[in-house]
Amino acid sequence: MKKQIHLNAFTQCCIGHHSMGQWKHPLDRPLDGYRNVHYWIELARLLEKGCFDSLFLADVHGTYATYRGSRDTAVRHGLQFPGNDPTLIIPAMAAATRHLGFASTFSTTYFPPYHTAKLFSTLDHLTDGRVGWNIVTSYLPDANANFGLGPMMAHDERYERAEEYMAVCYQLWEHSWEAGAMVRDRVNDLLIDPSKVHEINFKGRYFEVPGPHMCEPSRQRTPVLYQAGGSERGVKFAARHAEAVFGVHHSTAACQAAITTLTRALVAEGRRRQDVKYFPGVTVVVAPTDAEARLKLETCRRYASPEGGLALFCGWLGIDLSKLESGKTLKDQRTDAIATCLNMLAAIDPEREWTLEEVGAAFSIGSVFPKIVGSPGMVADELERWLEETDCDGFNLMPVTQPQGFADFVDLVVPELQRRGLLRTHYAGQTLRERHFGVGQQRLDPTHIAHRSLPPWKRRAASSANGPAGRSPTGESVAAK
DSSP states (O other), X not given: OOOOOEEEEEEESBSBSSSTTXXXXXXXXXXXXXXXXXXXXXXXXXXXXXXOSEEEEEOOSSOOOOGGGSSHHHHHXXXXXXXXXXXXXXXXXXXXXXXXXXXXXXXXXXXXXXXXXXHHHHHHHHTTSOEEEEEEOOOOHHHHHHTTOOSOOOHXXXXXXXXHHHXXXXXXXXXXXXXXXXXXXXXXXXXXXXXXXOOOOEEOXXXXXXOOOSSOOOSSSSOEEEEOOOSHHHHHHHHHHOXXXXXXXXXXXXXXXXXXXXXXXXXXXXXXXXXXXXXXXXXXXXOSSHHHHHHHHHHHHHHOOHHHHXXXXXXXXXXXXXXXXXXXXXXXXXXXXXXXXXXXXXHHOTTOOOOHHHHHHHHTTTTTSOEEEEOHHHHHHHHHHHHHHHOOOEEEEOXXXXXXXXXXXXXXXXXXXXXXXXXXXXXXXXXXXXHHHOTTOOXXXXXXXXXXXXXXXXXXXXHHHHOTTOBOTTSOBOSOO
């Protein structure tokens, strides 16, 4: 049986996501689409028709103000600005669908872990187990200022703080409420058994959270955990926590190398490659023929805003390329923003001397993502090649125009993938985790670090049950890590 492709649709609650200037394109979404709930409902129904795993929603809380030392370029070109909160549209889309999952970006830097745990438990209840969390530590300095956090924490320290953040969330989701705590005994007037609802009494370097969790356990308890860090520290974090990783690679060789690196990191954390789904991002432009697809791409380029693309790239880098000294290259730079961006241009073309204009043009259409342009057969061939050559599990799909690009993919590419046996023709199971890992896999794997990050009451219980050594039935230490 062929390995099947998992598909996530990648977008954001804004006018300009990763293709700057397409708001002028007559096939792009209406300017009020990002703030119109009916737009999102129709998009969700379209993606469910195409048997996608999920709608993956990005988010930011600041502006791209690095380029030329001002946010003016980003604002002028609508660079992920204005933008709305993606978590608020998920219940409406879930009510209009039965199977599609919804993954939302949410920052460990801006929101307390107690709030995050409550939010995602609520979403998991309202979607009946179809929600995921894209864990980010964030990188825009003015967002820090807007939240009153002062100077941005260094890159690796943000991840150290996120480690403790996750421990709090795991204790709330997995260990605060025992199974059977919701009794609902009308005869004895007992709604909840208080002996089965526990404080977590977490005390760490960054957080002190007594608990208990405000929400009763949802179908998945913990949302499906996504992560997209490509730096050395980001990969380590993903290997410890993620169930799905979102990567950006310009070739199958680069994608395969990244998966190999992740696999080594997973083994170091006591996990397996099959415990994590890997999704490289791709921009697809499809039409009935190759020639029509190329013409469609050229049309999109006429609407592109290269300066907006440059502002996006500089925001990711945290470096104003307009001030780059003569003779200096990106390899000579250091950043506390998105560290992997330093190598992106070299990955696209290692021999090329990039001008600012060329960087802007390259990043204004699908930003950093590889472009697959052609007929349904050609696109299916290329996706299948990536699947075979990289050992990836599927793709985060980001068309240039939205929602038209998603509709083109569903109408033209999905039937071809299904004909080849590469894509499901119907859904099985109920939860997003089951979409990724199979029917019956509704909860986190028992070997996940969430089950080693225990609150005091559970450590005491495990110690009593397993004797003086204080080890779990699997032989692992029950002490929080």
